Amino acid sequence: MSATNSSNGGPLKKKSSARDPAFMGRIILTAAPPNCHSEAACAGKRSKEPAFSFFVEVRQPPRLGHAIFALFFALSIAALSSLAQTSPASFPGPEPANVVQDFTSMTGDFGNQGETDVVMLLERSRHLYLRDSAGIEHLLNPLAFSKERDQTSFTYASNEADAWVLAFKQHKSEPIWEIFTQIGPYHRLPYAVPGGNIKVVKPTRSLEEIRTEAIAARPPEEKGPYRNSDLVELAKLDPAIHLDIRYATANDFPGKAVYTQARAFLQRPAAEALVRALHRLQSYGYGLLIHDGYRPWYVTKIFWEATPPEGKIFVADPAQGSRHNRGCAVDLALYDLKTDEPVEMTGLYDEMSPRSFPNYPGGTSLQRWHRDLLRWAMESEGFTVYENEWWHFDYKDWREYAIGNVPFEKLDAAKN
Numbered sequence: 001m002s003a004t005n006s007s008n009g010g011p012l013k014k015k016s017s018a019r020d021p022a023f024m025g026r027i028i029l030t031a032a033p034p035n036c037h038s039e040a041a042c043a044g045k046r047s048k049e050p051a052f053s054f055f056v057e058v059r060q061p062p063r064l065g066h067a068i069f070a071l072f073f074a075l076s077i078a079a080l081s082s083l084a085q086t087s088p089a090s091f092p093g094p095e096p097a098n099v100v101q102d103f104t105s106m107t108g109d110f111g112n113q114g115e116t117d118v119v120m121l122l123e124r125s126r127h128l129y130l131r132d133s134a135g136i137e138h139l140l141n142p143l144a145f146s147k148e149r150d151q152t153s154f155t156y157a158s159n160e161a162d163a164w165v166l167a168f169k170q171h172k173s174e175p176i177w178e179i180f181t182q183i184g185p186y187h188r189l190p191y192a193v194p195g196g197n198i199k200v201v202k203p204t205r206s207l208e209e210i211r212t213e214a215i216a217a218r219p220p221e222e223k224g225p226y227r228n229s230d231l232v233e234l235a236k237l238d239p240a241i242h243l244d245i246r247y248a249t250a251n252d253f254p255g256k257a258v259y260t261q262a263r264a265f266l267q268r269p270a271a272e273a274l275v276r277a278l279h280r281l282q283s284y285g286y287g288l289l290i291h292d293g294y295r296p297w298y299v300t301k302i303f304w305e306a307t308p309p310e311g312k313i314f315v316a317d318p319a320q321g322s323r324h325n326r327g328c329a330v331d332l333a334l335y336d337l338k339t340d341e342p343v344e345m346t347g348l349y350d351e352m353s354p355r356s357f358p359n360y361p362g363g364t365s366l367q368r369w370h371r372d373l374l375r376w377a378m379e380s381e382g383f384t385v386y387e388n389e390w391w392h393f394d395y396k397d398w399r400e401y402a403i404g405n406v407p408f409e410k411l412d413a414a415k416n
Helices: 021-027 066-084 207-216 268-282 297-306 309-314 365-379 408-415
Strands: 108-111 118-124 127-131 137-148 151-158 165-171 178-181 184-188 231-233 241-243 265-267 286-292 329-336 383-386 389-395
Touching (some): 207 297, 231 268, 241 268, 265 268, 268 286, 268 329, 268 389, 329 365, 365 383, 365 389
Parallel strands (some): 241 286
Antiparallel strands (some): 108 118, 108 184, 127 137, 137 151, 151 165, 165 178, 178 184, 231 265, 329 389
């Protein structure tokens, strides 16, 4: 199936890497990055200026073959992932400028007809890139665009000997739904819709039946010794800690409220570390939005029984217990202190997709920066991000606490 050019209806073919210098001179637009390169220099300097510029940048064809480069890239990512599990995340640098909405709507993951090949459109330094299935990023240069009423047609190409060429249409600032490349069309994958939505799981049994069994069940037996539980309510520690306890609402992946109260707790050392992380973030204009903390064991069992096999990497096995059950794990995000609005991340909380991975390379520079800033603040205070969820952080002392199964409404009585 041949792709078609959105502007002339003819076959979309690969473009030569040669560029017309006069054409290049007309469309080069660049902007300098903020002048701060360290944690101290960047504190309080938040970019407010939306920016995106069309440009063409000449690049030499890669000297390494794609296969060699892909192997090197994969080994590098593996090494970095291994390092990330043992070393706190570094400060992510200056806050990137925001980009206009119509450009944000271009980003996402796209699959071919059989979804056997997936490519990614992402923004980096105000430029559009295509990341192929081998993990190689290709800088995309705008070749042409035309506007007719509320619809704009774009054509982009990478500046390589074996160039990527793609065309797509965008209605106003809405997401682009399909891109046409020299090797065929790619459609936007369902999870990659900007703004997104939480996929509600469909358990094989009713949630009420699962809940009844979970409450009647017993947590696994463990051998101590363990520290005494000292759960602290997070909302009482600092007014900049806000709550958005999704599991107390129907806006969660089970599609029904699982918690009986919208509250969040952590063991005291973890709670104190959380407040220190908050103070780091406040100097950059952000507060903490808590989604979950201590989780009674029976809730973990509900999640496990309700989740289909393909989603179980995102939920804890009740046979092992969860770090949430021990009061040493927290799910959280950032909100803007000036607007009280949650900030955009690369994916949504509790989203069961590749966008949930802490090293997911897609989205915009600002979305990735938000995610990485949260990780830097948390890991600087003794937490470690969970490898499958950017929002989930475990406190270093989690092994020293036993699995808990006390419901929220009985916690106050349990302390007396």
